[in-house]
Structures are given as C-alpha cells and as structure tokens.
Amino acid sequence: MKSTSKLQTAAAGLAALLALSGCGGTATGSQATDIPKTQNTRDISEGVQADPDAVALLPESFKAKGELTVAMDLSSPPMTFLAEDNTTPIGVNPDLARLVAKKLGLKLKFENTAFDTIIPGIDGGRYDFTATTMSATEERLKVLDMINYLKGGSAIAVPKGNPQNLTNETLCGKNIAVTKGSTQQLKHLPNVSKWTCEEKGQPAINAVTLPNVQEALTQLDSKRMDGVFYDASGLAWAQVQQPDHFVMLEPRMDTRTNTNVAMGLKKGSPLTPALQKAIQSVLETPQYQESLNYWGLHESAITEAAIR
DSSP states (O other): OOOOHHHHHHHHHHHHHHTTOOOOOOOSGGGOOSSOGGGOOOOTTTTOOOOHHHHHTSOHHHHHHOEEEEEEOTEETTTEEEOTTSSSEESHHHHHHHHHHHHTTOEEEEEEOOHHHHHHHHHTTSOSEEEEEEEOOTTGGGTEEEEEEEEOOEEEEEETTOTTOOOTTOOTTOEEEEETTSHIIIIIHHHHHHHHTGGGTOOOOEEEEESSHHHHHHHHHTTSOSEEEEEHHHHHHHHHHOTTTEEEOSSOOOOSSOOEEEEEEETTOTTHHHHHHHHHHHHTSHHHHHHHHHTTOGGGOOSOOOBO
C-alpha cells in the first residue's frame, strides 16, 4: 500500500538492490513463461472478451473515444513497474488495468507519473482512473470514487527454512526489523506487540528501525534480525528474486485494519458504474488469479469490487 512517501522510497530501493534481473518460477495460464519476469511483456488480457453489461454502462464520450487513460507510478515492483525494455508497464496493476480495459472494450493508454501527482491529475481531467495500489483514505474519498480490486497488507519475512519455527503469534521478544517512517513502524508493529504479547504478559516484540528494506533484509540474512515486517507485495517480490535467503510467513499479519486497495476516478464520474462493473467482471476471470500467482501475491485476491 502507498502509505508513506518513505515506503515508496524503500520499495524503489528494493528494486535497485535486487537489480530486477532474477528469474522466478513459471505460472499457469497466459503468464506461463521461462523468461525472467522483468522481461515478460506479454499482455495477460489477450483473448479476453468485453463484458456487455459493463460496456452498456459506458458513457457515450468514452465509447466515441475508444480509449481509457490510466495513471500509474511505475516504480514499485511487483505491483507497478517497467520491464527491462524500459517501455512496457508490467506487474499486477498493469495486468489488471489491461483486463479492465478489455472488459470495457476499450484501448488502454498508460501515463507514468509520480504517486503524489495522480490525484490532482485525475481531478484535473488528465487521467481517467488510476490503478496504483492506492488505499481508500478519508481524504482521498473526498475527491475520488474508489473501487476495491486487491487486498494489500503486511507480512513477516524470516530466514530460509524458518529455523526458529516462528509464526505471526510467536514473535514476542524477537528482533523484528521495520523501515523508518513506514506504517509497520509507526502503527502496526506496536499494535501487534500489544495484543499478541504485552497484554498476555509476554515480552514485547523488539522493533528495530532501519533506514530501508535493503538494510533490513541484509541484517536478516546475516542473522542479526529474527524477522522483517514490511509491505507484503515488496516482500513477495524480494522473495522471488532471492528465493534461497528468506520466506514469508503465511497468512499475512492481521493488523486489524482494512487492507483493501482500490482503483480511483474522479468523484461522481459518469464512468464509475461502468468501471465498477468491469472490475467485478475481472475479479471473476481466471486471469485475475493467474496474475496474482505469477507475481507472488496469491493471498491478495478479493471477490467483491465494492465502491468506497
């Protein structure tokens, strides 16, 4: 989730650390390939048919134009980034945006823009919608209609093989790294420590604040940390790139907060009903789960494209 600017910086740093060159395993369906994920520019929406009910809800102006413009910050693998050709948007969000456009029978135009300029761009009419791992906050809902399409969240990474047999409930007294300025540091880990440990008379989780996730994973690898608490999508990508170094605990950490992320468009937009119908249609396709599986986010699936 795009919760803080420092979290974005850490995710971008993670991309640099891992060089975006590793080859993950293959996946089923239209994403199946032996080439590295960073080179896979295949369009997952190939062969997907438009949803007549979604098309029927389209405003005439969009039918006439035949195109949707989506704004994304293409800097956060595995959610939203550029392939090694430095041209093709790839990741979970580009996959799902392409599927949405297909369901509406429209072409899709990508606009790569900084995260903090997306909402002003939508409000100013430069972009039709965004699919960039954005959560529906109270402030955003004042200017955007937002439609759920994924479940985000936080997760714990532990050394390969999990030698201490840790679970989300047995972290009391352990050294768990968090990144400076992240929601994991500021909110989630203190809360988790309180209800899983301190209120039960056990020692608190020892949060170790580090400048970025690269440093956290390095210290985990050298056994100076027992775990790393970070954004689930970032850890999923790092696990693909470094499969022999650490694993993610499942299920994800229950932080007792709404972790859904949403596509956004201008408040009261005439496009909202059609986009909601198209997203719901996408959630019911096999390609939806194929994309999540391919990018290591199988736990992110939801079933209802609720309007926030």
